Amino acid sequence: EPEVTQTPSHQVTQMGQEVILRCVPISNHLYFYWYRQILGQKVEFLVSFYNNEISEKSEIFDDQFSVERPDGSNFTLKIRSTKLEDSAMYFCASSPLAGGSTGELFFGEGSRLTVL
Amino acid sequence: GESVGLHLPTLSVQEGDNSIINCAYSNSASDYFIWYKQESGKGPQFIIDIRSNMDKRQGQRVTVLLNKTVKHLSLQIAATQPGDSAVYFCAEGGGADGLTFGKGTHLIIQP
Secondary structure, eight states, X not given: OOOOEEEOSEEXXXXXXXXXXXXXXXXXXXEEEXXXXXXXXXXXXXXXXXXXXXXEEOTTOOTTEEEEOOSSSOEEEEESSOOGGGOEEEEEEEESSOHHHXXXXXXXXXXXXXXX | OOOEEESOSEEEEETTSOEEEEEEEOOTTOOEEEEEEXXXXXXXXXXEEEETTOSEEEOSSEEEEEETTXXXXXXXXXXXXXXXXXXXXXXXXXXXXXXXXXXXEEEXXXX
8 A cells, every 4th residue: 555654763863953755655645744743732733845846834834844745756854953843743744635625644664853 | 702612521431331422513604514633743633524414414423513503513422442532623614724623632541
């Protein structure tokens, strides 16, 4: 069964360092998302991406964040200068249709980011 | 502001019993709702969805009920099994911005 894959599974970084989280969405999907989940809390929307551009972004997704689809398979989330409060699990998701149409977003296993 | 939220953070049920997990939403314009299951250390996994033109939808061992009058959503799991232990999130379909998740209910299965 096709799945969304994410790397790394866990990254530890120093505050102020740049981090890139990588995702390989399901190959025939068109919509891509990043969500984050702070430990013990709900899953929060960060950004959606379609047709090589950002569709929507939340207030969490400030200038320190960026996304890119550098080739036909990868979808990356970059945090330019990490802060302690960026520590969370980051989930990539993809969908064949807009998430509000079908709801069935396929999530990866997540990348845990720990900022020290 | 509008939100999707869950009534209880933890629900403990006996194995074999039915489980009912509840969710309240505040956006009366919401027309699409989804239940996700998240096992420890994993990403959310789609369980079942429902549109606002329905009040009930059934899947395999799961049923979602929607009461638009009181803006309430529930997930019923029949004959709960140990593998059902997880955090369950309701979510509202939000168009291009994907989903708005509620806080989650941790379902614990007692042997």
